[in-house]
Amino acid sequence: MRASFSFRRHWNTVMPAFIILVCLLLTWQGAVWLMDMPPWLLPAPTDVIHRFLATSTLGYHTGITVMEAATGFLISVVLAISLAAMIVHSRFLERGLLPYIVLSNAIPIVAIIPLLTIWFGFGMTPRVMICTIVTFFPIVTNTTQGLKSADKRVLEFMHSINATRLEILLKVQLPSALPSIFAGFKIAASLSLVGAVVAEFYSSDRGLGYLIITAATELRTDLLFVAVTVLAALGVISFTFFSWLERKSFRGEGRADQ
């Protein structure tokens, strides 16, 4: 009884978006049929679905890209959160490091892919590094802002009972920073995928970026659509995953709003 009710409520939320999707796909399919589009220019949705099912290596290429993006992202999380904690605790480090963090964001990553490839070869390393670099800035800035948002009174209270910096960080600042940290993660996760794909464009014989480049040069537009759709789905999945994780880790006000 209750399950069917919650299913109906869930369905009511997603139904409008689903209906619009179906309408768009039907229009697309109809347009291709009516105008007799050549498949290399615009394949019909049915062609794309067919290609999706027929491409046996799709899982392999997707796995490579996800691996690169996730590894780079995780390295970035560790580095960026540690750095943010240091910045919040030391005015000297903040002034010393902030210009370089801003600078790291100002460098177009496309421009340093060749450099990293010269240094680290054609393996996974340069591509993971690209993912780390692109995700670093949003995580470090959001975490820093979140750590600084801790209630000043609670900090005073902690000082008045002689709490150590580590205790203040773990018990007050990090919990207060969670919403900002997750906001950073959501932005960084999709950036990481983009970073991996762009790096694969330049130097790879595998991954979704490689698949896109080869599909484009061979005018296999249906395969191009498959790769792009998979990437979009990965972006949505990572966003949903972090929203879910955020709700799980939130206690108090954040959770009750959901």
Add this chain to the structure above:
Amino acid sequence: MTENAPSPQSGGATKAAAAESQPDPTPANAHIRMNGVSLTFKTARRDVQALQHVDLDIAEGEFIALLGPTGCGKSSLLRLVCDLLQPTEGQITVRGRPPTEARRANDFGFVFQEPALLANRTALENVRLPLEVVGYPAEQRSGRCETLLESVGLLGFKDAYPHELSGGMRQRVAIVRALAWNPPIVLMDEPFSALDEITKEQLQDDLLELWNREKKTILFVTHNITEAVYLADRVVIMSSHPGRVRSIIPVELPRPRGNTVRETSAFLSLVRKARKELTQ
């Protein structure tokens, strides 16, 4: 971290013992002693003198109200006592030693105008926060928190998050949080000024009951004249720009005080006296 936090049962016994073993440099048995305390905030454009030559001795277990207009440095005075600020001139001693040592020994419980609870912790977990820091025995923490919450009628709300509590309930949690590890001195910075009149009077009575039971030394900052007179043993009247002690009014009303005290002529004449001092 210093581990010499007072144990929950120590109470007055250790306090008395400490006072005896520590040769007090002053003849008076002052618990907190301020001697010529001045505080100047240096800003980019000019120096602002927040406090000028404050002398004040506070006895153990005394309830002191610091009463004055905004900007008289009464909040700064609280922060000087607990070592969150350092005086520009003069000395402060707390139980015979400098504020830094007293802070390291977890002598102070601080209550702010805002409850300042952590949103990600339940009422009980918020009360437990200082116990996790001061080295309170881990297995006794939850029991201690429940006792404290029960004493302010919030045991039923121990698993509620701050946003699920009313303003008065939150402030009750903040008060027992400041008492959790049984510190000898409680510093309160306008703790009831954001509450409505009815809740405020309830909390004043709750506070007096807690004070009567736990025998703390309380420094209570307020800009509410009747509140100061109702609660305190002595009302310290302060004037602003720069902050100074203008006069001290002893409140010799009988305790325990209840709402009937508020209507007595003795109470009203003290309020009148305090108001006159403030507006002089």
